[in-house]
Amino acid sequence: MTDPPLLDTTRVLTLRDIHVDREGHVALRGVDADAHAGRLLAVAGANGSGKSTLLDVAAGLLQPQRGTVRRRDDLRIALLPQTTALPPHLPLTVTDVVSMGTWARLGPWRRARRSDRAAVADAIDAVELRPHATRRIGALSGGQRQRALLAQALVQRADLVLLDEPMAGLDTRSRRIIADAVDRLTADGAAVIAVTHDLSEFRRADEVLTLHEGSVTRSAALRKQSRARAASARA
Numbered sequence: 001m002t003d004p005p006l007l008d009t010t011r012v013l014t015l016r017d018i019h020v021d022r023e024g025h026v027a028l029r030g031v032d033a034d035a036h037a038g039r040l041l042a043v044a045g046a047n048g049s050g051k052s053t054l055l056d057v058a059a060g061l062l063q064p065q066r067g068t069v070r071r072r073d074d075l076r077i078a079l080l081p082q083t084t085a086l087p088p089h090l091p092l093t094v095t096d097v098v099s100m101g102t103w104a105r106l107g108p109w110r111r112a113r114r115s116d117r118a119a120v121a122d123a124i125d126a127v128e129l130r131p132h133a134t135r136r137i138g139a140l141s142g143g144q145r146q147r148a149l150l151a152q153a154l155v156q157r158a159d160l161v162l163l164d165e166p167m168a169g170l171d172t173r174s175r176r177i178i179a180d181a182v183d184r185l186t187a188d189g190a191a192v193i194a195v196t197h198d199l200s201e202f203r204r205a206d207e208v209l210t211l212h213e214g215s216v217t218r219s220a221a222l223r224k225q226s227r228a229r230a231a232s233a234r235a
């Protein structure tokens, strides 16, 4: 008998039996996880439970000591790290930072086309930063900065978007804007993995994975059908 395939039409990332040792401390022990196009996977757990480590493995930044990682060929990945401290005098505006999202596809040396500029303006509107578009990114509040980085991810049109506690410490408005942007990403067909220590931040998750000291203690599907597929069935 052959094993079922680790990737299929909707599954873009498969992690199996992942073990990670960080400086003698076991950060992940035998973790299984999947990311599906058009679905949001919320990863919950206390501080130190291994959430950021799991994103590092998913992004390919960290090689597990044991386990299987399969990514769909040519998978474009966007990662929003947990610490987004930026030098306050960084000479980049919100528009510059969001525009960098187009480089992933086109390279920095190609001139922006009208369609790129429209996509950048649209993403800035989506995260409600139009009034701040020409401000330096370092001058923004934490919530505005997170929204700018999420706008960059929208422009990138990544297949897999990894968000590390994107709502931590943010006010209601910024949290609502980020939740809406995540909805937009999944509706556009991206697979999203969002890490949180508070699951109420991601009520619209399709799947939930809870980590405790590096092990999965709960793995549940909350929806049978992805929103993207539901939407295409309606169309």
Ligand SMILES: Nc1ncnc2c1ncn2[C@@H]1O[C@H](COP(=O)(O)OP(=O)(O)O)[C@@H](O)[C@H]1O
Residues within 6 Å of the ligand: 022, 023, 025, 026, 027, 045, 046, 047, 048, 049, 050, 051, 052, 053, 054
């Ligand atoms: N860069 C690192 N070097 C060494 N150990 C680390 C590093 N990052 C995280 N760890 C350890 O790995 C474990 C999991 O950390 P992490 O994945 O950051 O958890 P979480 O994101 O859930 O708070 C923790 O015990 C932490 O101390």
Ligand SMILES: [Mg+2]
Residues within 6 Å of the ligand: 051, 052, 053, 082, 164
């Ligand atoms: Mg973390």
